[in-house]
Amino acid sequence: MFPNQQALPGEFAQALAREGHRFPPLAAFVFWYPEIGSTNDRAAALADRGADEGCLVLADAQTAGRGRLGRTWASPPGAGVYASVILRPAADVTPLVTLAAGVAIAEGIEAATGLAPRLKWPNDVFLESSGRPGSGRKLAGILAEGGSTPDGRSWVVLGFGINVLPAAYPPDVAARATSLEAELGRAVDRGVVLAECLAALSKRYRDLGVGRAETIVSAWRSRASSTFGRRVEWDADGRSHRGIARDIEPSGALVVSTDAGVRRVISGEVRWI
Ligand code: BTN
Numbered sequence: 671m672f673p674n675q676q677a678l679p680g681e682f683a684q685a686l687a688r689e690g691h692r693f694p695p696l697a698a699f700v701f702w703y704p705e706i707g708s709t710n711d712r713a714a715a716l717a718d719r720g721a722d723e724g725c726l727v728l729a730d731a732q733t734a735g736r737g738r739l740g741r742t743w744a745s746p747p748g749a750g751v752y753a754s755v756i757l758r759p760a761a762d763v764t765p766l767v768t769l770a771a772g773v774a775i776a777e778g779i780e781a782a783t784g785l786a787p788r789l790k791w792p793n794d795v796f797l798e799s800s801g802r803p804g805s806g807r808k809l810a811g812i813l814a815e816g817g818s819t820p821d822g823r824s825w826v827v828l829g830f831g832i833n834v835l836p837a838a839y840p841p842d843v844a845a846r847a848t849s850l851e852a853e854l855g856r857a858v859d860r861g862v863v864l865a866e867c868l869a870a871l872s873k874r875y876r877d878l879g880v881g882r883a884e885t886i887v888s889a890w891r892s893r894a895s896s897t898f899g900r901r902v903e904w905d906a907d908g909r910s911h912r913g914i915a916r917d918i919e920p921s922g923a924l925v926v927s928t929d930a931g932v933r934r935v936i937s938g939e940v941r942w943i
Contacts, residue, residue, distance in 0.1 A: 677702050678700060678702045678728070679702075679730070680861075681859050681860050681861035681862075682700075682702070682728065682860065682861040682864060683861070684861055685859065685861030685862050685864060685865040686700065686861065686864070686865060688865070689865035689866075689868075689869060690865075692865075692868075692869040692872065693865075693868040693869045693871070693872035694724070694872070695722070695723055695724030696724045696726065696755055696868045696871060696872050696875075697724060697726040697755075697868055698722065698724050698725075699721075699722065699724070699725045699726065700725075700726045700727075700728055701716070701725065701726070701727045701728070702728050702729070703727070703728070703729040703730070704729070704730045704731070704747075705729065705730065705731045705732075705733060705747070706727075706729045706731075706732055706733070707732065707733055707734040708732055708734050708735055708736050708829075709727040709728065709729050709732065709735075709752050709753060709754035709829055710727075710736060710754045710813055710815055710827050710829040711734075711736075712727045712754070713725065713727040713754035713755070713756050713827040713829070714815060714817060714825075714827050716756060717756045717817065717819070717825035717827060718817065718819055718820075718825075719819075720819055720823070721756055722756070723756055723757060723758045724755065724756065724757075725755070725756045726753060726754070726755050726868075727753070727754045727755075728751075728752070728753050728864070729745070729752045729753075730747050730748055730752075731745055731746060731747035731748070731752070732745035732752050733745075735752060735831065736813060736829075737811055737813060737831075738811065738812075738813055738939065739938065739939060743811060743813075743831050744838065744839055744840050745831065745838070746837055746838065748835070749833070749834060749835040749837040749838035749849075750831055750832055750833050750834050750835070750838040750849075750860075751830070751831065751832040751834060751860050751863055751864050751867070752829075752831050753829065753830055753831075753864060753867075754827050754828065754829040754830075755827070755828050755829075755868075755871065756825055756826075756827055757825065757826045757827075757828055757875065758823065758824065758825050758826070759826055759875070759878060759879070760879070761824070763878040763879070763883060764816065764824070764826060765921065765922055766878055766883050766886060766887075766921075766922050767814055767826050767828065767875075767878065768792055768793050768812065768814040768922070769792060769793060769886055769887065769890050769918075769922045770871075770874040770875060770877070770878055770886045771793060771812045771814060771828050771830065771871065771874070772789050772792065772793030772794075772795060772812060772890065772893075773789070773870075773874055773886055773889045773890050773893065774867065774870040774871040774873070774874040774875075775787075775793075775795050775810055775812060775830050775832070775867050775870070775871070776788070776789055776795050776893055777866075777870040777874075777889075778863065778866040778867030778868070778869065778870040778871065779795065779809065779810065779832065779850070779863065779866070779867065781866040781869070781870065782858075782862045782863045782865075782866040782867075783850055783853075783854060783858065783863070785797060785809075785850070785853055785854070787809055787810070787893070788806065788893050788894065788896060789890060789893040789894045789897075790806065790894065790897060790940075790942075791894065791897060791915070791918065791924045791935070791939075791940055792922065792924075792939070793811075793812045794808055794811060794939075795808070795809050795810035795811065795812070795832075796808045796809055796848075797809050797848055797853060798896065806846075806942075807845075807846060807847055807848035808833075808843075808846060808847050808848070809832065809833055809847075809848055809849070809850070809853075810830060810831060810832040810833065811830070811831050812828065812829065812830045813828075813829040813830075813831075814826055814827070814828050814829070815827050815829070828871070830867065832850070832863060832867070833847060833848065833849035833850065834849055834850050834851060834858050834860055834863065835849055835851050835852075836848075836849045836851065836852045850863065874886055874889075883920065884920065887918060887919075887920055887922070890918060891917070891918065894918070897915050897942075898915055898916060898917060899914060899915070899916075900914065900915050900942055901913070901914055901942070901943045902914070902915045902926060902940040902941065902942060902943065903940065903941045903943045904926075904935050904938055904939065904940045904941065905938060906935070906938065911926075911928060911933065912928065912943065913926035913927050913928035913929075913933060914926065914927050914928075915940065916932075919934065921936075922936075923935060923936045924936075924940060926940075
Protein backbone atom coordinates (compact mmCIF):
# COMPACT_ATOMS: atom_id res chain seq x y z
CA MET A 671 0.00 0.00 0.00
CA PHE A 672 2.86 2.39 0.73
CA PRO A 673 5.38 1.68 -2.01
CA ASN A 674 8.08 3.99 -0.71
CA GLN A 675 7.44 3.65 3.02
CA GLN A 676 10.83 2.09 3.66
CA ALA A 677 12.29 5.55 3.06
CA LEU A 678 10.13 6.97 5.83
CA PRO A 679 11.46 7.30 9.38
CA GLY A 680 10.12 4.55 11.64
CA GLU A 681 7.55 6.61 13.53
CA PHE A 682 5.77 7.58 10.31
CA ALA A 683 6.24 4.26 8.51
CA GLN A 684 4.83 2.24 11.39
CA ALA A 685 1.79 4.45 11.97
CA LEU A 686 0.92 4.64 8.27
CA ALA A 687 1.30 0.89 7.83
CA ARG A 688 -0.80 0.18 10.93
CA GLU A 689 -3.55 2.73 10.32
CA GLY A 690 -3.54 3.14 6.52
CA HIS A 691 -6.68 1.02 6.10
CA ARG A 692 -8.60 3.82 7.86
CA PHE A 693 -7.87 6.54 5.33
CA PRO A 694 -7.98 5.43 1.70
CA PRO A 695 -7.22 7.06 -0.69
CA LEU A 696 -5.09 9.35 1.47
CA ALA A 697 -1.40 8.47 1.69
CA ALA A 698 -1.62 5.60 -0.80
CA PHE A 699 1.57 7.24 -2.11
CA VAL A 700 3.91 9.02 0.28
CA PHE A 701 6.70 11.29 -0.89
CA TRP A 702 9.09 11.72 2.03
CA TYR A 703 11.73 14.46 2.24
CA PRO A 704 14.21 14.94 5.09
CA GLU A 705 14.22 18.58 3.94
CA ILE A 706 12.24 20.44 1.30
CA GLY A 707 11.28 24.03 0.48
CA SER A 708 7.54 23.61 1.03
CA THR A 709 5.48 20.41 0.97
CA ASN A 710 2.63 22.44 -0.54
CA ASP A 711 4.81 23.52 -3.46
CA ARG A 712 5.96 19.95 -4.05
CA ALA A 713 2.39 18.60 -3.86
CA ALA A 714 1.18 21.33 -6.25
CA ALA A 715 3.88 20.38 -8.76
CA LEU A 716 2.83 16.72 -8.47
CA ALA A 717 -0.86 17.62 -8.83
CA ASP A 718 -0.09 19.67 -11.93
CA ARG A 719 1.53 16.60 -13.43
CA GLY A 720 -1.62 14.57 -12.74
CA ALA A 721 -0.65 12.81 -9.49
CA ASP A 722 -3.42 10.75 -7.93
CA GLU A 723 -5.79 12.05 -5.33
CA GLY A 724 -4.50 11.23 -1.87
CA CYS A 725 -0.78 11.57 -2.64
CA LEU A 726 0.92 12.73 0.55
CA VAL A 727 4.04 14.88 0.67
CA LEU A 728 5.70 14.72 4.06
CA ALA A 729 8.88 16.38 5.30
CA ASP A 730 11.03 16.43 8.41
CA ALA A 731 11.92 20.09 7.79
CA GLN A 732 10.88 22.87 5.40
CA THR A 733 13.21 25.67 4.39
CA ALA A 734 10.44 27.77 2.84
CA GLY A 735 7.32 26.66 4.74
CA ARG A 736 4.42 28.93 3.91
CA GLY A 737 1.48 30.06 6.03
CA ARG A 738 -1.74 31.81 5.09
CA LEU A 739 -1.72 35.38 3.81
CA GLY A 740 1.87 35.19 2.61
CA ARG A 741 3.32 34.44 6.03
CA THR A 742 6.22 32.12 6.79
CA TRP A 743 5.63 28.82 8.61
CA ALA A 744 8.73 27.97 10.64
CA SER A 745 9.51 24.28 10.10
CA PRO A 746 12.70 23.19 11.87
CA PRO A 747 13.78 19.54 11.62
CA GLY A 748 11.82 17.04 13.66
CA ALA A 749 9.80 19.70 15.50
CA GLY A 750 6.47 19.33 13.76
CA VAL A 751 4.30 17.49 11.29
CA TYR A 752 4.66 19.13 7.87
CA ALA A 753 2.31 17.47 5.41
CA SER A 754 0.40 18.20 2.19
CA VAL A 755 -2.26 16.02 0.58
CA ILE A 756 -3.57 16.24 -2.97
CA LEU A 757 -7.38 16.31 -3.20
CA ARG A 758 -9.70 16.56 -6.18
CA PRO A 759 -13.02 17.69 -4.70
CA ALA A 760 -16.12 18.37 -6.78
CA ALA A 761 -16.47 22.06 -7.63
CA ASP A 762 -19.55 22.60 -5.43
CA VAL A 763 -17.78 21.48 -2.24
CA THR A 764 -14.34 22.95 -2.95
CA PRO A 765 -15.00 26.12 -0.89
CA LEU A 766 -15.74 23.95 2.17
CA VAL A 767 -12.52 21.92 2.02
CA THR A 768 -10.75 24.45 4.18
CA LEU A 769 -13.39 24.27 6.97
CA ALA A 770 -13.49 20.48 6.72
CA ALA A 771 -9.73 20.40 7.12
CA GLY A 772 -9.85 22.57 10.24
CA VAL A 773 -12.39 20.24 11.82
CA ALA A 774 -10.40 17.15 10.77
CA ILE A 775 -7.04 18.35 12.06
CA ALA A 776 -8.63 19.31 15.39
CA GLU A 777 -10.32 15.90 15.57
CA GLY A 778 -7.14 14.08 14.61
CA ILE A 779 -5.09 15.87 17.26
CA GLU A 780 -7.77 15.09 19.81
CA ALA A 781 -7.84 11.41 18.89
CA ALA A 782 -4.04 11.18 19.06
CA THR A 783 -3.47 13.15 22.25
CA GLY A 784 -6.68 13.73 24.20
CA LEU A 785 -6.21 17.50 23.87
CA ALA A 786 -9.34 19.36 22.73
CA PRO A 787 -8.33 21.89 20.07
CA ARG A 788 -10.60 24.78 19.20
CA LEU A 789 -11.01 26.55 15.86
CA LYS A 790 -10.70 30.17 14.89
CA TRP A 791 -12.17 31.19 11.57
CA PRO A 792 -11.41 29.98 9.02
CA ASN A 793 -9.19 27.15 10.26
CA ASP A 794 -6.60 28.09 12.85
CA VAL A 795 -6.27 25.25 15.34
CA PHE A 796 -5.53 26.46 18.83
CA LEU A 797 -5.81 25.54 22.49
CA GLU A 798 -7.64 27.57 25.09
CA SER A 799 -6.14 28.00 28.52
CA SER A 800 -8.31 26.21 31.04
CA GLY A 801 -10.86 28.55 32.62
CA ARG A 802 -10.16 31.25 30.05
CA PRO A 803 -12.45 30.69 27.08
CA GLY A 804 -11.35 32.83 24.19
CA SER A 805 -7.68 32.83 25.16
CA GLY A 806 -5.73 30.91 22.61
CA ARG A 807 -2.35 29.62 21.56
CA LYS A 808 -1.98 28.31 18.04
CA LEU A 809 -1.15 24.65 17.73
CA ALA A 810 -1.57 23.98 14.02
CA GLY A 811 -2.29 25.78 10.77
CA ILE A 812 -3.77 24.80 7.43
CA LEU A 813 -3.01 26.13 3.99
CA ALA A 814 -5.37 25.04 1.19
CA GLU A 815 -4.33 26.02 -2.31
CA GLY A 816 -6.02 25.20 -5.59
CA GLY A 817 -5.10 24.97 -9.24
CA SER A 818 -5.74 22.90 -12.32
CA THR A 819 -3.74 20.72 -14.65
CA PRO A 820 -3.08 21.95 -18.19
CA ASP A 821 -5.95 19.70 -19.35
CA GLY A 822 -8.35 21.37 -16.91
CA ARG A 823 -8.54 18.90 -13.99
CA SER A 824 -8.72 20.93 -10.83
CA TRP A 825 -6.97 20.05 -7.59
CA VAL A 826 -6.61 21.27 -4.04
CA VAL A 827 -3.43 20.87 -2.06
CA LEU A 828 -4.21 20.73 1.60
CA GLY A 829 -1.15 21.50 3.70
CA PHE A 830 -1.07 21.27 7.46
CA GLY A 831 1.59 22.04 9.99
CA ILE A 832 1.30 20.86 13.60
CA ASN A 833 3.64 22.06 16.33
CA VAL A 834 4.92 18.97 18.10
CA LEU A 835 7.91 20.48 19.95
CA PRO A 836 8.19 24.04 21.28
CA ALA A 837 11.14 24.40 18.87
CA ALA A 838 8.60 24.40 16.03
CA TYR A 839 7.86 28.11 16.39
CA PRO A 840 10.15 31.10 16.72
CA PRO A 841 10.56 32.78 20.13
CA ASP A 842 8.80 35.96 18.97
CA VAL A 843 5.48 34.10 18.68
CA ALA A 844 5.94 32.02 21.84
CA ALA A 845 3.20 33.95 23.65
CA ARG A 846 0.70 33.06 20.91
CA ALA A 847 1.79 29.52 20.04
CA THR A 848 2.02 26.16 21.72
CA SER A 849 2.99 22.60 20.91
CA LEU A 850 1.75 19.11 21.68
CA GLU A 851 4.71 18.21 23.86
CA ALA A 852 4.55 21.48 25.82
CA GLU A 853 0.86 20.86 26.53
CA LEU A 854 1.17 17.19 27.39
CA GLY A 855 4.53 17.22 29.15
CA ARG A 856 5.58 14.02 27.40
CA ALA A 857 7.04 12.82 24.12
CA VAL A 858 4.61 12.59 21.21
CA ASP A 859 4.83 10.18 18.29
CA ARG A 860 4.48 12.25 15.12
CA GLY A 861 3.33 9.19 13.18
CA VAL A 862 0.34 8.66 15.46
CA VAL A 863 -0.63 12.33 15.14
CA LEU A 864 -0.31 12.21 11.36
CA ALA A 865 -2.29 8.96 11.06
CA GLU A 866 -5.15 10.24 13.23
CA CYS A 867 -5.28 13.49 11.25
CA LEU A 868 -5.41 11.55 7.97
CA ALA A 869 -8.17 9.31 9.33
CA ALA A 870 -10.22 12.33 10.37
CA LEU A 871 -9.50 14.10 7.09
CA SER A 872 -10.58 11.08 5.12
CA LYS A 873 -13.86 10.91 7.04
CA ARG A 874 -14.61 14.62 6.73
CA TYR A 875 -13.67 14.61 3.05
CA ARG A 876 -16.07 11.71 2.53
CA ASP A 877 -18.77 13.72 4.36
CA LEU A 878 -18.27 16.50 1.81
CA GLY A 879 -18.38 14.06 -1.09
CA VAL A 880 -21.69 12.49 -0.04
CA GLY A 881 -23.54 15.73 0.66
CA ARG A 882 -23.07 15.83 4.44
CA ALA A 883 -21.51 19.28 4.53
CA GLU A 884 -23.87 20.29 7.33
CA THR A 885 -22.13 17.84 9.70
CA ILE A 886 -18.86 19.67 9.05
CA VAL A 887 -20.38 23.09 9.62
CA SER A 888 -21.94 21.92 12.86
CA ALA A 889 -18.70 20.27 14.06
CA TRP A 890 -16.89 23.50 13.20
CA ARG A 891 -19.45 25.52 15.18
CA SER A 892 -19.07 23.40 18.27
CA ARG A 893 -15.27 23.80 18.22
CA ALA A 894 -15.57 27.54 17.67
CA SER A 895 -18.19 28.47 20.23
CA SER A 896 -15.85 30.95 21.91
CA THR A 897 -15.66 32.90 18.63
CA PHE A 898 -19.36 33.64 18.61
CA GLY A 899 -20.35 36.74 20.52
CA ARG A 900 -16.77 38.06 20.40
CA ARG A 901 -15.63 41.36 18.97
CA VAL A 902 -13.55 40.78 15.88
CA GLU A 903 -11.67 42.90 13.39
CA TRP A 904 -10.86 42.13 9.77
CA ASP A 905 -9.42 43.88 6.73
CA ALA A 906 -11.37 44.37 3.52
CA ASP A 907 -11.50 47.02 0.82
CA GLY A 908 -8.27 48.58 2.08
CA ARG A 909 -9.46 49.27 5.63
CA SER A 910 -10.25 47.45 8.83
CA HIS A 911 -13.77 46.61 9.96
CA ARG A 912 -15.09 45.67 13.39
CA GLY A 913 -18.10 43.79 14.61
CA ILE A 914 -19.36 40.86 16.64
CA ALA A 915 -18.96 37.36 15.22
CA ARG A 916 -22.33 35.62 15.19
CA ASP A 917 -22.16 32.38 13.23
CA ILE A 918 -20.84 30.67 10.15
CA GLU A 919 -23.03 30.04 7.15
CA PRO A 920 -23.31 26.66 5.41
CA SER A 921 -21.07 28.23 2.73
CA GLY A 922 -18.32 28.70 5.34
CA ALA A 923 -18.63 32.51 5.45
CA LEU A 924 -18.33 34.11 8.90
CA VAL A 925 -21.37 36.21 9.78
CA VAL A 926 -20.52 39.38 11.70
CA SER A 927 -22.90 42.05 12.96
CA THR A 928 -21.53 45.58 12.62
CA ASP A 929 -22.90 49.09 13.19
CA ALA A 930 -23.52 49.19 9.45
CA GLY A 931 -25.45 45.90 9.39
CA VAL A 932 -24.66 42.23 8.99
CA ARG A 933 -21.51 41.43 7.02
CA ARG A 934 -20.21 38.14 5.62
CA VAL A 935 -16.46 37.57 5.78
CA ILE A 936 -15.48 35.12 3.08
CA SER A 937 -11.70 35.36 2.91
CA GLY A 938 -8.66 36.54 4.85
CA GLU A 939 -8.66 36.29 8.61
CA VAL A 940 -10.33 37.82 11.61
CA ARG A 941 -8.54 39.09 14.70
CA TRP A 942 -10.05 38.83 18.14
CA ILE A 943 -10.16 42.21 19.87
C1 BTN B 1 -1.22 29.03 8.63
O1 BTN B 1 -0.79 30.16 8.30
O2 BTN B 1 -1.81 28.89 9.71
C2 BTN B 1 -1.07 27.86 7.73
C3 BTN B 1 0.20 27.11 7.96
C4 BTN B 1 0.35 25.91 7.05
C5 BTN B 1 1.70 25.25 7.21
C6 BTN B 1 1.80 23.96 6.45
S1 BTN B 1 3.25 23.02 6.87
C7 BTN B 1 2.96 21.94 5.54
C8 BTN B 1 2.46 22.79 4.39
N1 BTN B 1 3.57 23.31 3.61
C9 BTN B 1 3.65 24.63 3.67
O3 BTN B 1 4.51 25.33 3.11
N2 BTN B 1 2.67 25.11 4.44
C10 BTN B 1 1.82 24.05 4.95
